[in-house]
Amino acid sequence: MRIDFVHILLIEDNAEDAGLFIQLMKNNQYRTYPEFRYTIETVATMEESLKLMNERGVDVVVVDLLLPNTSPNEILDLVERASTKTPVIALTTDDQIESATSAIEHGAQDYLVKNRASGDVIERAIRYGIERKKLMEEQRCIKEDLIRSNRELQQFAYSASHDLREPLRMVVSYLTLLEKRNADTLDEKSKEYLSFAVDGGKRMQAMINDLLAYSRVGTQGEVFVRVDMNDAMVTTLRDLRASIEESGASVTSDPLPSVMADQNQMVLLLVNLISNAIKYRGEEAPLVHISVREDGDEWVFSVRDNGIGIDPRYEARLFKMFQRLHTPQEYGGTGMGLALSRRIVERHGGRIWFESEVGKGSIFYFTIPQLAQSCHC
Numbered sequence: 001m002r003i004d005f006v007h008i009l010l011i012e013d014n015a016e017d018a019g020l021f022i023q024l025m026k027n028n029q030y031r032t033y034p035e036f037r038y039t040i041e042t043v044a045t046m047e048e049s050l051k052l053m054n055e056r057g058v059d060v061v062v063v064d065l066l067l068p069n070t071s072p073n074e075i076l077d078l079v080e081r082a083s084t085k086t087p088v089i090a091l092t093t094d095d096q097i098e099s100a101t102s103a104i105e106h107g108a109q110d111y112l113v114k115n116r117a118s119g120d121v122i123e124r125a126i127r128y129g130i131e132r133k134k135l136m137e138e139q140r141c142i143k144e145d146l147i148r149s150n151r152e153l154q155q156f157a158y159s160a161s162h163d164l165r166e167p168l169r170m171v172v173s174y175l176t177l178l179e180k181r182n183a184d185t186l187d188e189k190s191k192e193y194l195s196f197a198v199d200g201g202k203r204m205q206a207m208i209n210d211l212l213a214y215s216r217v218g219t220q221g222e223v224f225v226r227v228d229m230n231d232a233m234v235t236t237l238r239d240l241r242a243s244i245e246e247s248g249a250s251v252t253s254d255p256l257p258s259v260m261a262d263q264n265q266m267v268l269l270l271v272n273l274i275s276n277a278i279k280y281r282g283e284e285a286p287l288v289h290i291s292v293r294e295d296g297d298e299w300v301f302s303v304r305d306n307g308i309g310i311d312p313r314y315e316a317r318l319f320k321m322f323q324r325l326h327t328p329q330e331y332g333g334t335g336m337g338l339a340l341s342r343r344i345v346e347r348h349g350g351r352i353w354f355e356s357e358v359g360k361g362s363i364f365y366f367t368i369p370q371l372a373q374s375c376h377c
């Protein structure tokens with residue numbers, strides 16, 4: 001049998017109530033939970049309790065929520081400030097039951113109603129309060145670790161891609177210079193090798209730029225504001241003017257709603273999806289249509305095209321970084337567009353997916369919650 005030794009601090013200004021509480025516990029000691037051993041120390045004021053917690057530390061605090069001159073929430077804040085790890089059990093009375101509910105919302109592990117709690121109920125509340133707090137602390141630590149390592153990873157991806165740009169720019173520009181200066185003297189094979197090297201360098205530059213854009217979604221995203229998606233469309237069409245004209249594409253859209261979002265990222269998302277719809281076109285001139293419908297508490301946007309289509313088997317793969325279905329010779333690109341789109345949509349609390357059939361075009365869907373969401377960075 002594992003014996004639990006627990007040091008309980010009782011903060012109670014009413015000596016009679018304190019005496020009764022201790023009596024109830026003592027009467028029940030070794031009965032319901034024989035492995036539960038404890039000492040109880042009683043103080044009458046918050047000042048005394050904070051001093052004691054600072055000096056020695058305690059395993060659990062049982063506190064009367066109706067101490068003079070301090071509100072129940074202030075009491076809980078003071079205990080939390082003295083030790084974030086110490087569980088708190090609130091003591092209240094029948095006619096002040098709301099203060100107990102609010103104490104639970106404010107971080108107390110449990111509450112006991114005076115004159116109604118028996119010894120075993122008190123012991124159970126204290127023991128489970130300790131266990132629950134331990135679990136919550138573990139979860140808090142895991143969450144903090146995750147947030148920190150995520151932030152470090154994002155920072156790493158950002159710095160790595162940012163710092164790689166300069167040396168790579170030098171490699172590409174000196175190779176290009178070499179190619180130009182020796183155009184007359186180099187034999188055909190050497191020219192071919194140099195041109196492969198320049199192409200490879202340029203492709204790597206494009207990949208690094210896209211990686212940088214990807215890591216910026218998390219590290220340099222703007223706060224969400226009301227974004228009129230019709231305005232986002234106007235900017236998108238302006239950005240894509242050259243490829244729309246060159247391909248003879250027709251890009252149309254239904255009237256679109258306003259959403260709470262990062263303005264630049266909404267444009268980036270539309271640019272990615274619409275430029276793919278144009279790039280992966282079939283024999284016909286591209287027809288691209290953007291529409292929207294309401295589904296519960298979210299907007300479901302769709303970008304439909306009449307292009308080459310995608311085998312749905314590849315859905316899970318295509319939203320990952322650097323995943324493509326074509327060689328650079330068939331279609332230019334780095335395979336980052338859909339990964340970037342997914343990251344943007346998820347930062348806004350939405351989802352992205354597609355429906356498609358090879359040869360029959362594709363529809364890309366993404367959702368944006370209607371209610372303002374905090375950033376899912």
Ligand code: ADP
Nearest residue numbers: 276277280309318324325333334335336337338
């Ligand atoms: P990239 O276009 O640079 O290859 P993306 O991540 O944007 O990268 O797209 C990944 C792959 O998904 C593309 O290589 C292409 O095979 C496929 N794809 C994306 N959008 C479409 C589309 N509208 N129609 C057909 N295939 C598409």
